Amino acid sequence: MFSKVLVANRGEIAIRVIRALEELGVASVAVYSEIDRDALHVRRADEAYLLGGPTAAESYLNIERILEVVRESGAEAVHPGYGFLAENATFAKALEDAGIVFIGPPASAIEAMGSKTRARELMKQAGVPIIPGTTEAVPDLEAARKIAADEIGYPIAVKAAGGGGGKGFRVAMDESQLQDAFEGAAREGEKFFSDPTVYLERYLPDPRHVEVQVLADKHGTTIHLGERDCSIQRRHQKLIEESPAPHVDEAMRDRIGQISVKAAEAVGYVGAGTIEGLLQGDEWFFMEMNTRVQVEHCVTEMTTGVDIVKEGIRAAAGEPLSIAQADVRLRGHAIECRINAEDASKNFAPAPGKVGSYKEPSGPGVRVDSGLEAGGEVTPMYDPMVAKLIVWDADREQATRRMLRALHEYEIEGLKTLIPFHKALLATEQWRKAETARDLLEDRKWLKTLAFEKAPAPAEGEEEKVEQSYTVEVSGKRFDVRVIGAPIANGAIPAAAGAPAAARRPARRERAASGGQATGDTLPSPLQGNVWKVLVEQGQKVEEGQLVTIIEAMKMENEIAAHKAGVIAELPIKEGESITAGATLAVIKDASS
Incomplete structure (x- = not known):
């Protein structure tokens, strides 16, 4: 060691x-x-x-x-x-x-699996089922059009050869969308992976994202630890993961596990890795291999009792795996919610900021992996995920209840997170039925309701009302009080003069930010980040909804569109510069003025 x-x-x-x-x-x-x-x-x-x-x-x-x-x-x-x-x-x-x-694995294995086109070819040769599509890079848009028309058909997925984590992944539902998808995937591939090449796959409209955890040592032993379901995603990035997968029985678990072991052995893998796949009906296709420990390794640790991180370290040190395939048993059900600094009510916009008070949930079967603490700063420079909340219980239904309890206990003041989103989603019929919930994740109206956990957003011209909860003690007796009314400035609790009541701060509420709302002619930035691309010029006529700029924040590209039709009268932004939330991106005057 x-x-x-x-x-x-x-x-x-x-x-x-x-x-x-x-x-x-x-x-x-x-x-x-x-x-x-x-x-x-x-x-x-x-x-x-x-x-x-x-x-x-x-x-x-x-x-x-x-x-x-x-x-x-x-x-x-x-x-x-x-x-x-x-x-x-x-x-x-x-x-x-x-x-x-x-x-981790040898550089040769990383290189083999790092190029998605090469990985697809290797897996095809090893007898691993792959999604129909190209196994070589597509040279240009015209070639992509021909392949889509003659071989694959629409809808089609355009993927960066070096992509992963949702980066460099675009979908064209028909030929009219292919150019934007091709150029977008190539741009993200160049930006995030220094490789602009792309390949094409048949786009499966609503598959389950089912992946298999593998472990391998330097003594020729490769095993799998069962599967995880990671179908709840936004922008092709995972939000909630669980193990075991709801739609996988023992026979399928054994089949995809053996396929995954074969895939890892084909590249001489060592350490902890994940074979990602898509499940459509009873067909499971190899998608890619992540040659590292996964964010969601925790749910597998909870259901198998195996410390995946330790096993990877031991394997790298030349030690044999501490378990054999016959020893692997899945027990109970585990769920992980990614706690991202994002505002789901604004289509998952990044929301960096400073943490106020911070309190993690606890109790049986609850685990928090976090880098947060009270007073800490969440910067837009890095990934938006700041913590992971993991729970385990005897079955999926009980694990869901435990997760909801833990989410209600989790307090992160001063920072917008996905906690309200997770609470809302886990309470839906789609989650109960183990559906992919794609309809909800793409429903802007449903997402906007998450700006308030209990009170609906006020109608135009209506006074905003929120529910505040307090605990007060009078003459030694404790009372829980709910007050519905206008929000209190800065979260302060007003006290009547001379009132001998002790009160605690109300539980954290996700509040819609006042900055970033377009009013009149000014288009403000809804978030803090860096100006990645400016798509208009001063004096240019624009239509409502036309893209004005792309702002990068927390490794995500955020497209900002014109809030009205008119002429760009002012454009005080430049590519590459940083920008704060609420700063003016453009001033759009009516064309007649």
Whole structure:
């Protein structure tokens, strides 16, 4: 076993790995950016080193600087977590060349699975079922049009060859949408993976996203730990995961498990990995392999009792897996809700900010993996996921009830999160029936209702009303009081002069932000981020709904459209500059004025 390991990540996954190292008796080394100086993972590790500036490129993606820190610290191995450099074959190879162990698969496996086109070809050769489509990059739009018309048909999925995590994934329902889908997928592929090549697949309209957890050691043993269902997604990024999958029986579990083991063995895999697939009816297709520990590994840990992070570290150290396939048993049901700093009522817009009070839920079968704390700052520089809430219980129905209880207990003040969304979704008939709930996730009207957890949004011209809950004590007796009325400024509780009542702050409420609402001629930014692309010019005529700019925040592109028709009178933004929520993006005057 190693004596010291560097964790090349931040937030909750860095803390998760540090905990595993501590239990294995291994010293941990953290790295951080300038804005993460006081982050939890920095204080949790045995040592910590500054990487560089606030952006990911200056810090967590800076391979040269990370290699310097490895040498300075004397670390024998590097755990990449997920995201950042976790699936970067160049990074893994650089560590191998320097005699440092990469806690994950060999660079050759990352490279093979990193290119989705190459991975599809390899899986086809290994007898693994793949979604019908191309196994080579499509050179240009005209070639894409021909392949779509002659071979695949519509709807069609356009995917970046180096994509993953929902990036570089666009759908064309018909030929009129193909150009935008092709260019969008290529642009995101270049931006996030330095690879603009794309490939095409038949688009399955409403499949279940079912993936299989695999573990492999250096002694020729590869096993699977059952499946997870990750069908609740927005923008092709997961929001809720569960294990076991509701629509998978023992026979199918065994079949897709064996297929996944075969897929991992085909690339000489070592460590923890996930074979992602799509389930349509009783057909399961390979989609891609994530050559790293997954965000949602926790639900599998809860149902199998296997510490996936520890097994990956042991495998990298040359130790055999501690369990055999025959030992794997799924018990009960686990659900994970991703706690993202996003406003679901505004179509999941990123919502960075400062955390006020912070209280995690607890109790039997409840687990929180978090990088948050009271007073912490959630920056737009990185991924919007700030924590994960995981529960386990005897079956899916009971696990759902436990999750709802835990969500109601979870308090994150001062930050918009997906907690109201999760509470609303888990209470729906779609969730109860284990449907994909795609209709709700794409229903802007339903999402807008999540701006208030209990009170509906006021009609135009109507005074806003919210429900506030208080606990007061009078003459030693406790009373629970509900007040329905106008929201109280700054959440303060007014007290009558001389009233001897003790009151506690009301539970956190998700409130719609006042900034970012277009009024009159001004189009303000609904969020903080960076101007990725400006799509209009000053003096240009625009229609209502026409794209004006694309703002990048928390690794997501957010398209901002004109709120009215007219002429761009002012355009005070430039590509590449940062922008705050509420700042003016454009002033649109009526064409006649």
